[in-house]
Amino acid sequence: MRLALLSLLTLSTMSHMPILAASALRVNEPFPDLTLPSLDGGKPLSISDFRGKKVVLHVFASW
Amino acid sequence: MVGIIQEQHPSRARLFMQWKQMDWPVLVDALDLLEVAVVPITLLIDEHGVIRRRVSPRSDVAEVMESFLSGTYEAPPAVVRPERVGAGVVEAPGDGATAESWRRHAESLLLWGGPARLDAAIDAFHRAVEADPEDAWAEFRLGVAYRLRYDSPGGSASNFASAVEHWARSRTLDPNNYIWRRRLQQFGPRLDKPYPFYDWVAQAREEVRARGEEPSRLPVEPRGAELTLPASEFENAAAGTGPDPEGKIHRDGGQFVQVTSTVVPHTGQAAGTARVHLEFRPNPANDAHWNNEVDGLVVWIDPPQGWAVDRRKMSLTNPPSEASEESRHVEFEIRRTAESTKSAEAGVSGYALYYVCEGARGSCLYRRQDVSVSLPPAGPAAAR
Numbered sequence: 276m277r278l279a280l281l282s283l284l285t286l287s288t289m290s291h292m293p294i295l296a297a298s299a300l301r302v303n304e305p306f307p308d309l310t311l312p313s314l315d316g317g318k319p320l321s322i323s324d325f326r327g328k329k330v331v332l333h334v335f336a337s338w
Numbered sequence: 339m340v341g342i343i344q345e346q347h348p349s350r351a352r353l354f355m356q357w358k359q360m361d362w363p364v365l366v367d368a369l370d371l372l373e374v375a376v377v378p379i380t381l382l383i384d385e386h387g388v389i390r391r392r393v394s395p396r397s398d399v400a401e402v403m404e405s406f407l408s409g410t411y412e413a414p415p416a417v418v419r420p421e422r423v424g425a426g427v428v429e430a431p432g433d434g435a436t437a438e439s440w441r442r443h444a445e446s447l448l449l450w451g452g453p454a455r456l457d458a459a460i461d462a463f464h465r466a467v468e469a470d471p472e473d474a475w476a477e478f479r480l481g482v483a484y485r486l487r488y489d490s491p492g493g494s495a496s497n498f499a500s501a502v503e504h505w506a507r508s509r510t511l512d513p514n515n516y517i518w519r520r521r522l523q524q525f526g527p528r529l530d531k532p533y534p535f536y537d538w539v540a541q542a543r544e545e546v547r548a549r550g551e552e553p554s555r556l557p558v559e560p561r562g563a564e565l566t567l568p569a570s571e572f573e574n575a576a577a578g579t580g581p582d583p584e585g586k587i588h589r590d591g592g593q594f595v596q597v598t599s600t601v602v603p604h605t606g607q608a609a610g611t612a613r614v615h616l617e618f619r620p621n622p623a624n625d626a627h628w629n630n631e632v633d634g635l636v637v638w639i640d641p642p643q644g645w646a647v648d649r650r651k652m653s654l655t656n657p658p659s660e661a662s663e664e665s666r667h668v669e670f671e672i673r674r675t676a677e678s679t680k681s682a683e684a685g686v687s688g689y690a691l692y693y694v695c696e697g698a699r700g701s702c703l704y705r706r707q708d709v710s711v712s713l714p715p716a717g718p719a720a721a722r
Contacts, residue, residue: 300372300379305387305414309372310425311365312449314341314348314355319425319450320365325340327385329407334372334379336344337354338524338535338564 306332342367344377344517346485350536353554357542368486369445369479376516384411427451430462437470441479448483453490459483474511478518481505489558495598495617495665502602509605519605525563526602527613527671536560562669563602563613572646572673580638580651581691587706594626594694594703595619599711610674614711618690619665627663629693629702630656637668637709639688645713647672647686661695672713684713 300306310321322330341364345351348366355364380393382402390411393402428446431439444462447455463480466473481504488497505522509515524535539560543553596619604611618635620626628635634654641647648671657664672686687710695702 300374300381300389300392302389302391304389306381306383306389307372308387311342311367311371312348314343314351314364314366320363322340322383323387325383326387329385330383331339331403331406332342332381332383333339334342334344334367334374334377334381336377336520337351338345338520 341365342372344368344370344374346482346521347489347556347558349554349556349558350539350560353539353542353546353556356551356554357538357546369448369482370475370517371445373475374517375514382406386411386413388414425450427455435465435469437466437473437476440466440469441473441476444476444483445479448479448486456483456487456490460487472511474508474515477504477511478508478515478521481508481521495600495619498615498617499598499600502600506603522602522605525613525615527604527611527673528563528566534566535564537565539565561667562615572648572671572675573641573650574646574675575641575643578650580640580689581636582638582689582706585706587691587704590694590705590707592621592707593624594621594696594705595690595692595707596621597690597707597709599709601711601713603714611671612673612713613669613671614686616668616690616709616711617665618668618692620663620694622663625697625700626694627661628656628666629660629695630658630662631660632693632704634692635666635668636691637670637688638691639670639672639686641672641686642684644675645672645684645686646675650688686711686713 306322308321308323310319313320322332339362341360341362343351343364344367346368348368351364351366355361381389382391382393384390388411390409391402391406393399426446427450428443430443440462444459444466447459447462451459460480460483463476463483466476467480470476481501484497484501484504487493488495488501502522502525505518508518509522512518528534539556546553598617598619600615600617602613602615616637620628634656636654637652639647639650639652641650652668652670654666654668656662668690687708689706689708691704691706693702693704
């Protein structure tokens with residue numbers, strides 16, 4: 276968990292982004308059930324695949 | 339820990355994750371199906387799939403995490419939400435279908451149909467836009483489809499120009515989307531962006547190799563605007579003399595090399611600044627190929643009065659092979675200078691010099707091709 280937290284802090288400080296709301300993502304509402312390709316080329320994934328576990332989700336970019 | 343990455347080139351994200359030694363599962367959202375207008379966003383999602391908190395950059399992250407992980411959350415009332423896009427191609431809708439139906443079909447083709455279905459995805463996105471010309475998301479994703487087509491086998495420079503056209507259209511419909519603006523800025527004037535996009539790639543490869551690992555491969559290398567730093571000086575027409583000032587080199591009107599231009603304007607208020615992309619491709623109809631045993635491609639630009647460019651002369655280095663047929667790319671930036679107040683459409687001209695051969699045993703020639711590119715008029719400043 277410590278490594279994950281440090282990773283999160285690194286990504287956030289690298290991004291230089293304005294703080295704006297994402298209208299489709301609201302607190303106390305279900306996360307959209309959306310299946311997307313996996314970066315490692317494996318099975319497509321959805322956040323619902325992690326049901327039963329708490330998830331720290333980071334929406335980011337590599338640019 | 340799970341990631342969703344806004345990236346059209348997943349290979350670049352893989353290199354980034356390898357460099358940072360991050361091994362969490364990551365989903366690739368090349369089309370921004372999540373419809374976020376900005377990144378990064380960090381969400382804490384409980385075991386029932388409910389978003390419990392958005393982590394602010396100003397938060398004490400460790401404290402917020404500990405609170406979330408130790409907290410207990412009740413399951414919400416059972417609500418069945420239809421999945422927007424599943425894993426698999428959605429059947430094409432019939433004639434008269436809504437823009438939403440065409441868009442879902444197009445998105446599924448692009449995500450799950452593979453390179454062979456890209457053209458079909460592009461057609462379907464066009465049907466969505468025809469059904470609703472104000473559908474900004476369809477315009478943005480049509481641009482993504484064109485860019486992917488450009489990067490795929492058989493892709494052409496016109497695909498890149500189409501990508502830029504549709505991204506620009508999406509921004510016209512909704513100028514507030516940061517992701518869409520960044521997509522244009524990625525290929526636009528370097529003065530338009532607060533920092534380079536992929537300047538980390540070289541450092542990433544170096545550090546990965548230092549660890550004894552092989553860097554993850556990039557099938558599409560970042561280039562030009564994606565890498566370079568802002569230019570500090572611009573040259574006008576008075577600076578320097580070109581390599582063929584009297585126009586004595588024989589002209590090629592496209593018989594041997596075809597030239598395509600794409601202009602990416604500034605997305606902000608500095609209207610009159612643009613980045614011009616030129617692509618030179620040996621004409622396959624005449625079995626033309628580059629002659630790499632002599633000097634490489636040279637491009638010379640003559641900015642019109644009232645304009646200046648970041649460099650007037652660009653020279654490319656040949657690959658090590660004796661001959662090759664790849665497309666060659668040159669980019670330059672042009673901006674309106676203080677002396678010019680005209681808002682009419684302007685054009686920038688120049689020429690390219692190159693050595694090219696025709697066929698396996700054909701003639702090898704030195705040719706000049708004149709280039710002329712239309713620039714967008716100044717007009718009202720675009721919204722940020």
